[in-house]
Amino acid sequence: MTDELRVAPGGALRGEIDVPGDKSISHRAVMFGALAEGKTRIERFLPGQDCLSTIDCFRRLGIVIEQLSPTDVVVQGKGLRGLTEPSDILDVGNSGTTLRLMAGILAGQPFFSVLTGDSSIRRRPMGRVTAPLTAMGAVIRGRDGGRLAPIAIDGAASALKPLTYSSPVASAQVKSALLLAGLYTEGETAVREPYASRDHTERMLTAFGAKLQVAQEPEGAYCATITGFPDLRGQVITVPGDISSAAFFLVAATIVPGSAVLLRHVGMNPTRDGVIEVLQAMGAKIRSENERMEAGEPVADLYVESASLRGTVVSGGQIPRLIDEIPILAVAALFAEGRTEFRDAAELRVKETDRIATVAAELRKFGACVEEREDGMIIEGGRPLQGATVESHGDHRIAMAMAVAALQAAGETVIHGASCMDVSFPGFARYLASLRS
Numbered sequence: 483m484t485d486e487l488r489v490a491p492g493g494a495l496r497g498e499i500d501v502p503g504d505k506s507i508s509h510r511a512v513m514f515g516a517l518a519e520g521k522t523r524i525e526r527f528l529p530g531q532d533c534l535s536t537i538d539c540f541r542r543l544g545i546v547i548e549q550l551s552p553t554d555v556v557v558q559g560k561g562l563r564g565l566t567e568p569s570d571i572l573d574v575g576n577s578g579t580t581l582r583l584m585a586g587i588l589a590g591q592p593f594f595s596v597l598t599g600d601s602s603i604r605r606r607p608m609g610r611v612t613a614p615l616t617a618m619g620a621v622i623r624g625r626d627g628g629r630l631a632p633i634a635i636d637g638a639a640s641a642l643k644p645l646t647y648s649s650p651v652a653s654a655q656v657k658s659a660l661l662l663a664g665l666y667t668e669g670e671t672a673v674r675e676p677y678a679s680r681d682h683t684e685r686m687l688t689a690f691g692a693k694l695q696v697a698q699e700p701e702g703a704y705c706a707t708i709t710g711f712p713d714l715r716g717q718v719i720t721v722p723g724d725i726s727s728a729a730f731f732l733v734a735a736t737i738v739p740g741s742a743v744l745l746r747h748v749g750m751n752p753t754r755d756g757v758i759e760v761l762q763a764m765g766a767k768i769r770s771e772n773e774r775m776e777a778g779e780p781v782a783d784l785y786v787e788s789a790s791l792r793g794t795v796v797s798g799g800q801i802p803r804l805i806d807e808i809p810i811l812a813v814a815a816l817f818a819e820g821r822t823e824f825r826d827a828a829e830l831r832v833k834e835t836d837r838i839a840t841v842a843a844e845l846r847k848f849g850a851c852v853e854e855r856e857d858g859m860i861i862e863g864g865r866p867l868q869g870a871t872v873e874s875h876g877d878h879r880i881a882m883a884m885a886v887a888a889l890q891a892a893g894e895t896v897i898h899g900a901s902c903m904d905v906s907f908p909g910f911a912r913y914l915a916s917l918r919s
């Protein structure tokens with residue numbers, strides 16, 4: 483089978499999509515379910531490759547996890563002390579969230595474990611979690627002095643103590659790793675970040691019974707504090723749809739004239755909804771309906787119609803609220819009148835790929851005008867696009883963003899390495915096709 487997706491331009495997008503489950507929340511439901519006493523039932527779980535890696539790793543740690551259907555998962559939790567030493571390395575595949583959050587959990591276990599992943603994971607910075615975990619007393623070794631995977635955690639030699647830590651980056655993975663290690667300390671562990679990153683860990687751990695305090699601080703800073711050794715109890719969790727997946731259809735329906743699409747069950751957590759704010763500022767017609775709370779998270783249905791866009795500036799505290807949506811927002815910028823600028827987004831360089839470099843390189847193949855900056859990019863909108871042969875570079879969000887750009891490019895586009903879409907959005911091409919028929 484060839485690993486490519488062909489996308490031809492065509493008519494309006496019309497219909498409804500039940501947006502697949504949120505990746506960040508699906509990971510956490512499995513992890514916290516494993517650490518809780520009793521059964522956790524997860525509905526609308528995302529059966530993407532990344533979340534399946536998390537299930538696989540926890541099975542290797544002795545947790546029974548049943549997948550009653552692809553989206554219906556039951557985790558038989560064994561409590562904070564219930565994990566057992568894995569007999570082999572733990573392979574997280576392509577998932578940075580799995581590796582970094584598990585590093586925090588495994589630092590608190592009385593056994594030895596090794597975490598690794600694919601070639602992309604083995605290039606991504608892990609010092610951002612291994613350094614503060616070491617400061618908490620964890621004994622961790624890895625390539626490049628513990629900064630690159632594989633990393634080995636000598637839990638038996640570790641004696642964790644609480645830490646108050648100011649993270650130089652707004653990263654939910656760093657924050658979560660330290661809060662999870664903090665579960666295994668006597669006392670309070672506090673993590674401060676320059677801007678609030680996604681807060682699913684704080685919301686969900688609180689629902690499981692942890693004692694957690696959060697505080698918004700001056701100039702956008704944020705601090706979360708956890709108290710060690712709580713009694714965590716199994717929960718029933720209905721996972722909201724992933725706003726990061728919905729974003730591809732928000733942009734697709736906006737740029738293809740005559741489109742009208744309803745996206746059902748979209749997670750609207752205020753630490754994640756920057757994409758809607760920016761698209762609306764650009765002129766997009768997005769209406770939120772049927773707003774409700776599920777599993778401690780706000781959820782809504784989003785109705786989007788095609789619209790003309792104008793350029794904008796995206797920067798500062800907005801960036802963590804839309805970090806994974808920048809590749810698809812760059813596509814929206816191609817169809818906007820004038821210039822769009824992304825600043826303060828150097829974090830994009832350490833994702834599955836260097837997303838500043840890969841977005842610029844691949845969009846230029848369509849004839850787009852994209853200037854790379856150290857911490858972002860500048861895009862001149864309004865140029866006609868030509869269909870092209872493009873590469874995913876093994877990065878799911880790049881592959882899907884290119885598929886959306888192809889909808890409004892003259893001629894056919896071929897996306898090589900398209901199967902990586904399954905990392906966060908299995909069936910993406912089918913969902914897209916369903917709106918075109």
Ligand SMILES: O=C(O)C1=C[C@@H](OP(=O)(O)O)[C@@H](O)[C@H](O)C1
Pocket residue numbers: 505506507579652653654655656658679680805806829
């Ligand atoms: O905690 C999470 O679930 C995630 C946090 C973000 O990464 P960082 O923590 O590196 O910003 C995001 O890019 C990733 O897709 C998922």
Ligand SMILES: C=C(OP(=O)(O)O)C(=O)O
Pocket residue numbers: 532576577578579580806833834879906
């Ligand atoms: C960056 C991402 O995920 P992770 O860090 O978990 O690999 C993503 O899904 O865009």
